Amino acid sequence: MLFGxxxxxxxxxVGAAPVSRDLDVLLLARASTLRSHAGQVAFPGGRIDPGDEDAVAAALREAREETGLDPAGVDVLGTLAAVPLDYSRHLVTPVVGWWRHPSPVDVVDEAESSAVFRAPVADLLDPSRRGVTVLRRGGDEWRGPGFLVPHATGAHLVWGFTAMLLDGVFDRLGWTEPWDRARELPLVGLGAVDPEV
Incomplete structure (x- = not known):
């Protein structure tokens, strides 16, 4: 989770926000051809490789490989508690960083990512851009927070694990503004795969 x-x-x-208008978080849109989480907006990241010292080293390596960022400009603030993901059976350790000296970023490998972009945190906190996403699979239903990120071609929908992490961080920092928890954001057509598949 790279902020800066x-x-x-x-x-x-327009209007007051609990954060500076220039505070951003770095996100990417996963390629639509990937086996898992295709098309979803995510933080840069991935598995710990044998050569990685720890989760922090893995996060910085993955961010460099996926976005081209220079890790020398990142101050690692720490890690959050590991989060188990039942669906994929992964245990994810979020790494939080401050981008002290931003470097150019873009899609490095089109087989992995379709876009790399910054999301203004003030926009993510805007109640008019928040809602609930609903995923239905095999008779089960999962509901979670969602964020619409303005983009030149419309909007990216941040949902699932990435939205859950952002929502938790914003709550913990006291930044969350009251938003309509009954408003559903459609998963189809906003950078998300068909939720029924």
Whole structure:
């Protein structure tokens, strides 16, 4: 979870927000051809490789490989408690960083990512851009937070694990603004795969 002033374009949000308009978080859209989590918006990251010292080293390596960022400009603030994911049986250790010296980022491997972008935190906190996503599979239903991130071609939908982490961090920091928890955001057509598949 890499935060910082990632470019010179502040949030276009009108009105007061609990954070500076230029605070961003780095996200990417996974390629639609991937086996798992295809098309979803995510943080840069991945598995710990044998050569990685720990989760922090893995996070910085993966971010470099996926976005081209220079890890020398990142101050690692720490890790959050590991989060078990029942669906994929992964145990994820979120690493939080501050991008002290932003470097250029973009898609490095189109087989892995379709976009790399910054999301203004003030926009993510905007109640008009928040809602609930609903995933239905095999008779089960999963409901979680969702965020609409403005984009030149419409909007990216942040949902699932990434949205859950952002929502938890925002709550813990006291940044969350009241939002309509009955408003459903459709998963289809907003950078997400068909939830019924």
């Amino acid at each position: 002033v990632l470019d010179d374009l502040p949030s276009d949000r």
